[in-house]
Amino acid sequence: MAIRNALLALLADGPKHGYQLKVEFEAATGGSWPLNIGQVYTTLQRCARDGLVEPAEASGSDARQRRYQLTDAGREVLDAWLAAPVDRDPPQRDELAVKLLVVLAASAADPAVVIQAQRTATLERLQRLNQLARGADPADDLAWLLVADHLIFQAEAEVRWLDLCEQRLARAGHGAVAAAARRAVAAGRAGDRGEDAGGAAADAPRDAQPEAGGSR
């Protein structure tokens, strides 16, 4: 869906053929999101079928050369996407959060060791991202720089979260936190989002609480 909408957006300034869209998409996203050309053609065909794009006049009959333009319906879909905030609910499952919570729930390992190992890895990742961002020219590589910033903030958020987990664990004592995690897990199993799981359970990250009903 994101790719479809992104391609519609790239058609906003005029008709383009598939390869051009692939190149423009990759440039726009700073090279961080390679697109398969087959995926582009399939998406365009689906959009054409749904009346969101149409072949531009005077474009050839060869599918590869065919240029597409937005229809009014396509423009509406695009405008609706642009006007609506990106929906973050339900939150994406995060493997790290789940890992830490199950470690706590079942005393599967020393949580401090898990936290430490992750923090080291994430800090190293931050260092590499930072090197990349520092090498970028703010004028020429703006797209890549914005992508790098995004990844940097995500990594930083993870480190902050790990720091906080560690401090909460230290303050609460492992037993209390493990009990809270077990309560949160039990509440999740009951289909409860955790509101009733008690004060200590609120310490567990909301986005990591297991939800009832299998994977997304």
Place this chain on the structure above:
Amino acid sequence: MSATMLQLNAVRRVFGTGRGETTALDGVSLSVAAGELVAIMGPSGSGKSTLLTLAGGLDKPTSGGVRVGDADLVRSDAEALATLRRRTVGYVFQDLNLLPTLTAVENVAVPLELDGASARAARREAHDALAAVGLAGLEDRFPDALSGGEQQRTAIARACVGPRRLLLADEPTGALDSLAGEQVLGVLRERADAGLAVVLVTHEARYAAWADRVVFLRDGRAQDQAGPPAGPETLLADSDVTP
């Protein structure tokens, strides 16, 4: 190999006595070479600022060794420490670094004049130091007419003038937004690349990532966390930047 500029050896610092006793540092060893930027991270109260004050000769350890270049700070008397702070070690705090009644260039010139430079020579060098941190043109502003980021860069310029070889920065980005913080880090990084040994205390991992090494303090103990970083090439191969 570059020369070691700062060397902490099994440093302990205990504040207070009896029931009020706090062990701020409990056997920390750390060495920082010329040209190296080392970040110190760790929870509040873990001893980061204590470590910097010891490294800067503002305080002495309960036990253990502290050397800056050839100087043994534990054995140095007050006068020798004052000279060290004036010539060799520069300090930048989170805020309130500048004298409000002096202009930017006058602030930067202070340590040089204290060290006996003529007003003229001091001013010239301060001028260059401000240019080096990207503040050419703002020399005659008073601190209250500088943004927080500009004030911090002025403070860094002041901490680097003269024959300074060790720069200690305690949360210099604390009150800044991301872009201003990044500029401050850029300046610290440049100073390190120009040959200073730099120690940065920060809570923010994204700033720590500018460092060659990150040292993590917890309960007064140190552990090396990360770095020196591998090449950035490894990163683009990560699958999580692709859909």
